[in-house]
Amino acid sequence: xxxxxxxxxxxxxxxxxxxxxxxxxxxxxxxxxxxxxxxxxxxxxxxxxxxxxxxxxxxxxxxxxxxxxxxxxxxxxxxxxxxxxxxxxxxxxxxxxxxxxxx
Numbered sequence: 001x002x003x004x005x006x007x008x009x010x011x012x013x014x015x016x017x018x019x020x021x022x023x024x025x026x027x028x029x030x031x032x033x034x035x036x037x038x039x040x041x042x043x044x045x046x047x048x049x050x051x052x053x054x055x056x057x058x059x060x061x062x063x064x065x066x067x068x069x070x071x072x073x074x075x076x077x078x079x080x081x082x083x084x085x086x087x088x089x090x091x092x093x094x095x096x097x098x099x100x101x102x103x
Contacts, residue, residue, distance in 0.1 A: 072103070 006014075074082075076099065083098035084090065090098070 074102070 079099045079102050080095060082102065083095055086098070087094075
């Protein structure tokens with residue numbers, strides 16, 4: 001629903017809206033106070049709980065571990081060339097499947 005500008009709203013409608021909002025104010029304040037009480041309770045629980053010990057960071061040697069590449073007799077470029085020669089036109093997915101199938 002598009003908003004109308006305040007210039008087009010009558011003072012009676014504005015007064016009624018203000019009255020409605022003022023009437024809802026005590027309930028909203030009570031809700032805020034209850035939420036603040038719950039937050040304080042949760043913060044108190046968190047302060048008494050022990051924080052878990054921080055995990056030890058991995059050593060640089062472990063982080064720099066190299067992954068061994070498979071020693072294939074045929075390079076990827078060679079496998080792709082063979083697959084493309086077998087079939088002139090193929091999608092990337094088809095080429096991937098052909099290379100994987102050839103080992």
